[in-house]
Amino acid sequence: MPDYKAPLRDLKFITDEVLGIHQHYAALAGAEEATPDMVNAIIEEGAKFSERVLAPLNQIGDQQGCRFENGEVTTPDGFKEAYQQYVESGWPSLSHDVEVGGQGLPESLGMMVSEFVSTANWAWSMYPGLSHGAMNTLEQHGTEEQKQAYLTKLVTGEWTGTMCLTEPHCGTDLGMLKTKATPNDDGSYNLSGTKIFISAGEHDMAGNIIHIVLARLPDAPAGTKGISLFIVPKFNVTDAGEIGTRNTVSCGSIEHKMGIHGNATCVMNFDDAKGFLIGPPHKGLNCMFTFMNTARLGTALQGLAHAEWAYQNSLAYAKDRLQMRSLTGPKAPEKSADPIIVHPDVRRMLLTQKAFSEGGRALIHYCSMLVDTVKAGSQEEKDQAETQLSLLTPIAKAFLTETGFESANHGLQIFGGHGYIADWGMEQNVRDCRIAMLYEGTTGIQALDLLGRKVLMTQGDTLKAFTKIIHKFCKANDSDKGIKHLVKPLAALNKEWGEITLKVGMKAMKNRDEVGAASVDYCMYSGYVTLAYFWARMAKTAQDKLTQGTDEEAFYKAKLQTANFYFERILPRTKAHAEMVLAGSSSLMAMEEEQFFLR
Numbered sequence: 001m002p003d004y005k006a007p008l009r010d011l012k013f014i015t016d017e018v019l020g021i022h023q024h025y026a027a028l029a030g031a032e033e034a035t036p037d038m039v040n041a042i043i044e045e046g047a048k049f050s051e052r053v054l055a056p057l058n059q060i061g062d063q064q065g066c067r068f069e070n071g072e073v074t075t076p077d078g079f080k081e082a083y084q085q086y087v088e089s090g091w092p093s094l095s096h097d098v099e100v101g102g103q104g105l106p107e108s109l110g111m112m113v114s115e116f117v118s119t120a121n122w123a124w125s126m127y128p129g130l131s132h133g134a135m136n137t138l139e140q141h142g143t144e145e146q147k148q149a150y151l152t153k154l155v156t157g158e159w160t161g162t163m164c165l166t167e168p169h170c171g172t173d174l175g176m177l178k179t180k181a182t183p184n185d186d187g188s189y190n191l192s193g194t195k196i197f198i199s200a201g202e203h204d205m206a207g208n209i210i211h212i213v214l215a216r217l218p219d220a221p222a223g224t225k226g227i228s229l230f231i232v233p234k235f236n237v238t239d240a241g242e243i244g245t246r247n248t249v250s251c252g253s254i255e256h257k258m259g260i261h262g263n264a265t266c267v268m269n270f271d272d273a274k275g276f277l278i279g280p281p282h283k284g285l286n287c288m289f290t291f292m293n294t295a296r297l298g299t300a301l302q303g304l305a306h307a308e309w310a311y312q313n314s315l316a317y318a319k320d321r322l323q324m325r326s327l328t329g330p331k332a333p334e335k336s337a338d339p340i341i342v343h344p345d346v347r348r349m350l351l352t353q354k355a356f357s358e359g360g361r362a363l364i365h366y367c368s369m370l371v372d373t374v375k376a377g378s379q380e381e382k383d384q385a386e387t388q389l390s391l392l393t394p395i396a397k398a399f400l401t402e403t404g405f406e407s408a409n410h411g412l413q414i415f416g417g418h419g420y421i422a423d424w425g426m427e428q429n430v431r432d433c434r435i436a437m438l439y440e441g442t443t444g445i446q447a448l449d450l451l452g453r454k455v456l457m458t459q460g461d462t463l464k465a466f467t468k469i470i471h472k473f474c475k476a477n478d479s480d481k482g483i484k485h486l487v488k489p490l491a492a493l494n495k496e497w498g499e500i501t502l503k504v505g506m507k508a509m510k511n512r513d514e515v516g517a518a519s520v521d522y523c524m525y526s527g528y529v530t531l532a533y534f535w536a537r538m539a540k541t542a543q544d545k546l547t548q549g550t551d552e553e554a555f556y557k558a559k560l561q562t563a564n565f566y567f568e569r570i571l572p573r574t575k576a577h578a579e580m581v582l583a584g585s586s587s588l589m590a591m592e593e594e595q596f597f598l599r
Helices: 008-018 021-027 036-064 079-088 107-120 122-141 144-156 284-320 344-376 379-420 426-437 443-458 461-477 484-508 513-548 553-570 573-582 593-597
Strands: 067-069 072-074 159-164 180-183 189-199 208-215 228-233 235-237 243-246 249-254 265-278
Touching: 008 021, 008 036, 008 107, 008 344, 008 513, 008 553, 021 036, 021 344, 036 079, 036 107, 036 122, 036 426, 067 249, 072 249, 079 122, 107 122, 107 284, 107 344, 122 144, 122 159, 122 208, 122 228, 122 265, 122 284, 144 159, 144 208, 144 228, 159 189, 159 284, 180 265, 189 208, 189 228, 208 265, 208 284, 228 235, 228 284, 284 344, 284 379, 284 426, 344 379, 344 513, 344 553, 379 426, 379 443, 379 461, 379 513, 443 461, 443 484, 443 513, 461 484, 461 513, 484 513, 484 553, 484 573, 513 553, 513 573
Parallel strands: 159 208
Antiparallel strands: 067 072, 180 189, 189 265, 208 228, 228 265, 235 243, 249 265
């Protein structure tokens, strides 16, 4: 049976020792309650809930899936009860404003708990996860009346939320959407249309579901400039804030999917369903980006979750599974064969998982601290944090989901033939992980956003804001003998990052296809360099601890060894990506469409 143990020690190393989260909370307005004792108590309880309640339901959810009958969805055994326990423990309200019933704690603290929940059972975690994005959207763009009517119940977890974007004829290209919103005399709207791929669109876990829906008003201009955003509840809400009549929004079917079987992916039909405008007319996509950016970081977390889960379970298997003898002589002569962890190729896969999961953890929680600053920092701090987030969000989403899938596949490979068998859970991890590279914008879409919008459209200013941070770190540590071998290649890559960007930008001025041709390799290159920066920081912290003296010598040495592995065996991938970035678009675009069929 697969198992999950929340990586509390590693999380504390990254957040407390590397990122300085307690100093961050001490300086953060409104974070007075986030004391070290409070933070530790919360994450320890979150770990227990994830390990004891959610992890045992992971395979059950995969095997049973959701059941659909007469427009109603029944979740797998135990899911509803786990959600009630989650609500009763106050987890949904952790990082939301006190004014709407929240506990007022920082977003980054909520992200720590979300990591454990997500890794233990991704399909289950999507039900409250989508609600979090709906809450953020209402917090930033809803009226006071809308917040009182909907947000307070979302914050307590009594109700859940969704995001309804995709339609049968359009996915990423939202400018093509057709769902209509017709105004009523009372200020409400009637929405008609069909949305597909709606995660948690219908279920039996909460009393009401609040859909956040993109639609067009009658006078809407064409394209993305004509999209508005609406609240459409499953059940209408009375003036007293209670559940009223059933709205005319229904689930037409649920998808039969490759993975995440425990989460209902729904076709939602809106038949003159009553809804309410959020934000200004025709500015819905601007408002929806609040939801989408939350979801993108959440999906980046999914990549980390599957890498961590794969590492934990394949590590346990590699320690026990006996196969062949070590090439340098028996390591367990008393046994019939050596455990496979002694073999270099198995170690290559384990260390890859370890490097991606621990490096990804640093990136995710760094981003979550930036979210704190955007929410509660000074204006100058907010501006700086938003600039960093605009660059790091597409990197985190694309890179961590790609490397999470790679790690999940390594996990299956370490198990050999047993990895292909459902009992061990490794093939489920691969199937569940695959969706992460698709939803909330595919890897290609994130890469275009990164290179085209975030870097080139700002003349490289967004990139420079982050490369300056790396430059300062390298300059401050270039004479540190313990990590000098890491700092030197990091500094060189940081410089090359800017040079490659300039070259692509010059090409793109003559041919815009150069951006599309370079984007995915540019994004992956950016991810490898970004993770190298965080591994260098982790190595610096570990080296300092060893120099000072510690009773956790093995733990800190493992950090240095993993950093060395990352720089020697993974970071060289940047060379290939750099060459492909600069290879240009000609080999991609030269072939006529008809020639593809000449075989």
